[in-house]
Amino acid sequence: MKILIVGNGGREHAIAWKLSHSSQVQQIFCTPGNGGTATQAKCQNIVIPVTDFPALRQLIADENISLVVVGPEVPLALGITDYLQKSHLKIFGPTKAGAILEASKSWAKQFMAEANIPTAKSATFTRAEAAKEYITEIPIVIKADGLAAGKGVTVATTIEMAHNAIDRIFQGEFDKKNQSVVIEEFLTGQEISVLALTDGLTIRPLLPAQDHKAVGEGDTGPNTGGMGAYAPTPIVTPELMTHIQQQVLEPTLTNLQKRGIDYRGVIYAGLIISPTGEAKVLEFNCRFGDPETQPILSLLETPLEELLLACCEQRLGQLPPINWKSGVAVCVVLASGGYPGTYQKGKIICGVEKAEATGVKIFHAGTKFQAQNLITEGGRVLGVTAVGANFTEAKAKAYAAVDCIQFERMYYRRDIGRQVFSN
Ligand code: AMP
Numbered sequence: 001m002k003i004l005i006v007g008n009g010g011r012e013h014a015i016a017w018k019l020s021h022s023s024q025v026q027q028i029f030c031t032p033g034n035g036g037t038a039t040q041a042k043c044q045n046i047v048i049p050v051t052d053f054p055a056l057r058q059l060i061a062d063e064n065i066s067l068v069v070v071g072p073e074v075p076l077a078l079g080i081t082d083y084l085q086k087s088h089l090k091i092f093g094p095t096k097a098g099a100i101l102e103a104s105k106s107w108a109k110q111f112m113a114e115a116n117i118p119t120a121k122s123a124t125f126t127r128a129e130a131a132k133e134y135i136t137e138i139p140i141v142i143k144a145d146g147l148a149a150g151k152g153v154t155v156a157t158t159i160e161m162a163h164n165a166i167d168r169i170f171q172g173e174f175d176k177k178n179q180s181v182v183i184e185e186f187l188t189g190q191e192i193s194v195l196a197l198t199d200g201l202t203i204r205p206l207l208p209a210q211d212h213k214a215v216g217e218g219d220t221g222p223n224t225g226g227m228g229a230y231a232p233t234p235i236v237t238p239e240l241m242t243h244i245q246q247q248v249l250e251p252t253l254t255n256l257q258k259r260g261i262d263y264r265g266v267i268y269a270g271l272i273i274s275p276t277g278e279a280k281v282l283e284f285n286c287r288f289g290d291p292e293t294q295p296i297l298s299l300l301e302t303p304l305e306e307l308l309l310a311c312c313e314q315r316l317g318q319l320p321p322i323n324w325k326s327g328v329a330v331c332v333v334l335a336s337g338g339y340p341g342t343y344q345k346g347k348i349i350c351g352v353e354k355a356e357a358t359g360v361k362i363f364h365a366g367t368k369f370q371a372q373n374l375i376t377e378g379g380r381v382l383g384v385t386a387v388g389a390n391f392t393e394a395k396a397k398a399y400a401a402v403d404c405i406q407f408e409r410m411y412y413r414r415d416i417g418r419q420v421f422s423n
């Protein structure tokens with residue numbers, strides 16, 4: 001089998017790495033890929049942008065590719081699956097109609113209300129004045145309706161901050177065409193990520209993970225795509241997972257079916273668990289999470305292509321339970337200093353081989369090779385991912401490996417897991 005992975009993050013490297021282990025997988029193409037996928041066994045990068053659908057279709061035809069895995073949300077929201085489906089391919093990732101679950105927060109809120117899925121109270125506005133009038137108390141959460149690469153949400157602690165966030169949305173900072181705002185009740189609790197696979201008929205959760213969105217230690221500073229993650233998180237007990245399955249995942253699938261949306265891919269529920277154990281949905285994503293996919297796939301024993309193909313062929317319900325390694329996986333993201341604001345690229349990265357020799361896996365995100373050197377090419381650069389018998393062991397292994405790696409202005413959080421495990 002030849003597979004195409006669309007994307008260039010740590011998530012895509014983790015997917016390529018996992019798929020490369022299977023004897024069923026002959027060759028993997030990554031478009032555009034990164035420095036990690038460039039050197040991964042069986043893997044080859046082809047420089048095609050993720051939104052150039054005609055060029056991707058040409059590559060698929062030329063190389064006789066039979067399975068496409070779409071990593072990021074942008075091509076999904078633009079309809080890559082609809083476009084490629086015309087060639088009767090197997091595509092892991094929802095159509096445009098399904099990707100709207102992530103691409104429009106107001107659509108997702110309406111969808112959750114219809115299906116009685118627990119979520120924060122909210123209201124949607126298309127005019128700044130009306131949105132501002134609605135705000136009477138703080139903290140309050142202001143969300144740009146459309147895709148904003150993780151930057152469209154402001155937890156406002158003053159009215160001024162809330163008004164400013166609304167103004168930025170209506171000035172078109174995130175999306176010039178979609179200038180709606182969702183204003184949401186502020187919730188407190190533990191944030192977790194439940195990624196589930198679906199073939200449109202059944203839905204099966206993967207190991208629950210916890211991401212660390214804020215750039216700073218102690219969960220301070222602006223939000224990023226994610227500064228580190230671990231799985232499984234003990235916040236999600238088996239009872240809580242059953243509850244999430246019944247209250248969130250099943251009703252999501254049922255409501256997609258009711259709306260006639262044939263969804264085959266990942267449904268990622270970002271949840272907040274209140275101190276009393278209540279789960280509410282903060283957001284849906286229509287794809288694998290990054291960095292969550294790095295620790296999750298590090299523990300997966302079932303061959304990944306079997307799961308992906310079963311989703312595409314609508315036979316997920318016929319598969320035996322998903323097998324997992326015991327233990328815990330911890331991923332620490334190494335970022336370029338300045339991220340999620342402005343940062344420099346092109347810094348030489350040293351020590352990756354030495355780090356991997358300690359028994360961890362380094363997934364690449366913003367890296368590339370230039371004149372034999374591995375250099376930085378993005379905000380999130382590497383995901384140092386370690387598996388251990390328990391959290392403490394995995395974390396110690398991950399940070400020992402981090403110590404082997406250097407690049408100018410390298411930045412990372414030292415407190416992955418802080419909310420649950422005392423550091
Ligand atoms: P979202 O993209 O909707 O997941 O929001 C990004 C981040 O903002 C989340 O990961 C939370 O940390 C925070 N957030 C979003 N909605 C809320 C809420 N209703 N209450 C508290 N924090 C929130």
Ligand code: GLY
Nearest residue numbers: 225226289290291
């Ligand atoms: N780690 C958060 C995300 O993938 O959206």
